[in-house]
Amino acid sequence: MKIDFLIEYDDKAGYTFSNTVDESQQFNYIVFENHQYSFFLKGVLLNFDELIQDFGVKKDITSLVTELYNRYNFNFSTFFRGEFSGYFYEKETLKLSVFSNIIGSHTIFYYYFNSTLCVNTDFKQLKKQLDQKNLPYSFDVESAYSMLTFHNLIDNNTHIREVKKIIGGETLLFNPRKSSIEIISTDNLQSIKTYTGNKSDALNQLDYLFSKAVKQEYSYDQKIGKAHFALLSGGLDSRLGIFYAYQQKFRPISSLCFSHSGYWDETIAKEIADDLDINLHIKHLNGGHFLMDIDGMTPITQGLTRYTGGAHSNYGLKSINFKDFGLIHTGHLGDAVLGSYLSSKNKASAQNGFRKIYASQYFREKTNHLLIETAKKYPTEEMFLLYNRGFNAIAIGNHVAEQYSIPVSPFMHTDFLKFGLSLPEKWRFNEAIYIEWIRKYCPDSTRYIWERTLLKPNKVWKTTFADHIWVRLLGLYYKKIIRKPEKFSMTPYEYYYKTNHEIKPFFEKYFSENVELAGDIGLERDLYTMFQQGSFTDKTLVLGLLGVYKWLKS
Numbered sequence: 001m002k003i004d005f006l007i008e009y010d011d012k013a014g015y016t017f018s019n020t021v022d023e024s025q026q027f028n029y030i031v032f033e034n035h036q037y038s039f040f041l042k043g044v045l046l047n048f049d050e051l052i053q054d055f056g057v058k059k060d061i062t063s064l065v066t067e068l069y070n071r072y073n074f075n076f077s078t079f080f081r082g083e084f085s086g087y088f089y090e091k092e093t094l095k096l097s098v099f100s101n102i103i104g105s106h107t108i109f110y111y112y113f114n115s116t117l118c119v120n121t122d123f124k125q126l127k128k129q130l131d132q133k134n135l136p137y138s139f140d141v142e143s144a145y146s147m148l149t150f151h152n153l154i155d156n157n158t159h160i161r162e163v164k165k166i167i168g169g170e171t172l173l174f175n176p177r178k179s180s181i182e183i184i185s186t187d188n189l190q191s192i193k194t195y196t197g198n199k200s201d202a203l204n205q206l207d208y209l210f211s212k213a214v215k216q217e218y219s220y221d222q223k224i225g226k227a228h229f230a231l232l233s234g235g236l237d238s239r240l241g242i243f244y245a246y247q248q249k250f251r252p253i254s255s256l257c258f259s260h261s262g263y264w265d266e267t268i269a270k271e272i273a274d275d276l277d278i279n280l281h282i283k284h285l286n287g288g289h290f291l292m293d294i295d296g297m298t299p300i301t302q303g304l305t306r307y308t309g310g311a312h313s314n315y316g317l318k319s320i321n322f323k324d325f326g327l328i329h330t331g332h333l334g335d336a337v338l339g340s341y342l343s344s345k346n347k348a349s350a351q352n353g354f355r356k357i358y359a360s361q362y363f364r365e366k367t368n369h370l371l372i373e374t375a376k377k378y379p380t381e382e383m384f385l386l387y388n389r390g391f392n393a394i395a396i397g398n399h400v401a402e403q404y405s406i407p408v409s410p411f412m413h414t415d416f417l418k419f420g421l422s423l424p425e426k427w428r429f430n431e432a433i434y435i436e437w438i439r440k441y442c443p444d445s446t447r448y449i450w451e452r453t454l455l456k457p458n459k460v461w462k463t464t465f466a467d468h469i470w471v472r473l474l475g476l477y478y479k480k481i482i483r484k485p486e487k488f489s490m491t492p493y494e495y496y497y498k499t500n501h502e503i504k505p506f507f508e509k510y511f512s513e514n515v516e517l518a519g520d521i522g523l524e525r526d527l528y529t530m531f532q533q534g535s536f537t538d539k540t541l542v543l544g545l546l547g548v549y550k551w552l553k554s
Contacts, residue, residue: 004042004106007087007096007119008129009176015096017089027224027326028406032062036091039065042106042121043084044327044406046216046413051079074099074171078187081216081414083398083406085121096174102187102414103391104168105398105407107302111135111163112181117174123302124552126163137162139549141520142370147545148530149367151359152305152393155374159303159548168391187414190383195422202423202433207441209419211244213410217329218250226326228253229405232280234268234451237331240438241410243445245329246276254279254325258316260492261286264451272448283316288496290315291540292506294547300400303548305393306359308540310400312491317404327408328401333390334411337420338437339428341385346425350375350384357389360538362530382421430467432460494536510543517549 008016019040021029030041039061045051048064057063068076069088076088077099085106087098098119100106109126111118113135120126130137140161146153156164166172169188174181195202221228228245232238232255242253255273259265261284273280290311297307297314317328343352354371358364378384401407410416420428427433435457438445446458453466454474479485486492497503511531518524531542 004085004121005040005087005119006121006125006129007098007117009096009115009117009174010133011115011176015089015094017087025405027226030061030086032065034062037066037069038089038091039086041084041086043086043101044082044220044408045080045084046082046220046408047080074173074184075186077101077171083408083412087119094176096172098166098172098174099186100166100168100170102169102189102417103395103412104166104170105391105395105412106402107304107399108166108172109158109163109302110166110172110181111137111160112174113162115176115179117176117181119172122299123158123163124299127160127552130160130163139519141523142367144518144520144523144545145363145366145526146370147303147306147548148526148541149360149363150357150388150393151309151541151544152389152396153303154357154370154388154392155377159552165304167387189386189418189421190379192418192422194424195419199427199433199436202427203437203440205419206416206433206437209413209416210240210410211248213413213416214241214244214250215248216413217241217327217408217410218245218248221250221326224326227324228329229320229322229325229327230255230329231331232257232269232272232278233259234263234265234449235331235335236434236438236445236450236452236457237334237409237411239272239331239445239448240334240442241329241331242272242276242278243442244410247442252277252279254281256281256283256316256320258283258285258312260284260486260489262487263489264449264454268448268451281320283319285312285315285491286496287500288493288503289500291493291496291503294510294543295550298544298547298551300403301396301544302399303551305396306541306544307547308493308544309393310396313397314400314403317401320404322404325405328405330397330401330407330409332397332407332409332412333394334409335431335434336386336390336394337411337417338423338434339425339431341382341390342425342429343381344425345429348381350378350381353381353385353389356385360530360534360541362534362538363526382425386421430460430463432463435460435463493540497536507539507543511539511546514546514550517546517553519549 005019032039052059055067057067074097085100085108089096109120109123118129137160140159143153143157143159156167169185171184171186230242255278257269293311294307297311375384398407439458450457455462455466478487486495527542530538
């Protein structure tokens with residue numbers, strides 16, 4: 001993962017700023033500097049034209065940001081829509097703000113000690129900054145156990161105790177004249193008020209906001225003179241963005257589906273692509289060779305989540321030449337916004353979400369206190385899971401896609417996200433309102449089977465029926481009766497492990513060569529136990545952690 005920007009400050013040398021711009025993707029950066037300010041943004045500002053009109057300023061980023069800052073101080077970035085991160089520096093006062101978007105999809109790490117500040121978008125490079133300045137730090141064993149138990153780090157933690165991550169909606173404020181650093185919540189999802197209107201109006205608003213988000217994203221491709229590219233699977237989220245784009249006459253659209261050959265994701269995506277005249281590229285995952293790409297994936301995950309979470313998507317995206325394409329259009333976290341993190345029709349406490357965050361049972365007793373402390377920051381189960389599972393783990397797909405372009409999802413558009421989460425739990429439970437919405441406003445999307453239920457998503461009752469009965473019966477048929485488990489998963493990792501005879505010896509060699517990097521006797525002993533006795537998933541959790549240590553200590 002390349003550095004997008006780094007910032008250093010100490011009392012002797014003052015500020016140092018360094019920005020990296022990928023020349024092949026200059027459209028993904030916005031930069032200006034004058035006698036008053038320095039501004040850097042990595043990503044895309046989808047509502048630039050709307051903001052120019054709303055605030056009545058000249059059509060340039062300098063005028064817009066200056067006006068927003070003069071009016072709203074360091075809250076100016078809350079008016080931006082899109083995928084972005086960046087910083088703003090006021091030269092006269094020496095004040096600095098470092099910001100991310102509402103979901104924190106870009107990584108920003110920071111360290112502060114004795115009036116010395118280090119900020120970097122690359123975790124390993126920040127560690128190098130600390131080494132070069134001989135600043136104190138320690139590896140966090142608790143974070144290691146988090147990786148082994150949850151498959152990702154929770155809250156704002158990293159593998160270095162003194163280094164933290166800016167999470168969604170946070171802004172770092174630094175004023176060297178006061179020797180103060182402050183992390184403020186400029187735009188969060190936890191204080192959203194529950195919608196009190198009627199359901200018919202809510203469905204209409206979902207349609208309006210989703211249409212607006214899709215239009216902004218696909219119009220951006222046109223603005224920069226690039227072709228449209230989207231991910232497509234058998235799920236609802238990816239297809240919905242494409243159908244809304246199709247309704248708005250955005251075409252031609254090229255698309256990628258990565259899946260085990262013959263699985264529903266492939267067959268459904270092909271059917272949709274044929275009907276919409278989409279140029280669909282299929283990348284089969286058969287064999288699972290990408291499971292051995294630990295060293296390639298670790299710099300992408302930044303050690304924040306296990307490598308297998310994004311290895312298959314990286315393998316698929318590698319097969320595409322992105323030279324002529326603009327943004328990568330996805331459906332990331334659509335189900336999460338519209339109810340999949342709800343365990344009932346009523347609000348539940350954050351601790352109710354603990355059972356959904358475990359990936360392994362080995363070290364629950366060593367990590368339970370971390371969950372309890374983290375849960376205190378979140379008012380509900382849904383918010384706890386959205387930040388700690390959705391943004392901190394599943395969003396690894398964004399980190400992978402960033403290696404090729406900027407990924408966007410209409411579900412993650414701030415306006416849609418806030419409105420969707422404001423809807424009453426009783427409407428969103430089991431994603432009921434999701435089905436009602438698409439049935440009314442995008443009925444063509446319901447003509448195809450939904451990979452999750454293996455039924456057409458045109459009736460609310462089908463989701464519950466499929467989750468509890470239908471899919472379980474089909475799973476029994478494929479796994480126990482005809483003994484073809486690989487036909488019942490987009491990514492049958494354990495099947496690859498058992499049938500690709502290169503993977504097991506690779507895993508064992510990687511473990512033996514790197515286990516001593518743990519640097520803690522107790523942790524090393526636990527890694528031996530988990531790797532030797534654990535399941536396939538347990539083994540990948542161990543190897544992923546060792547990959548982080550190998551990366552950081554090399």
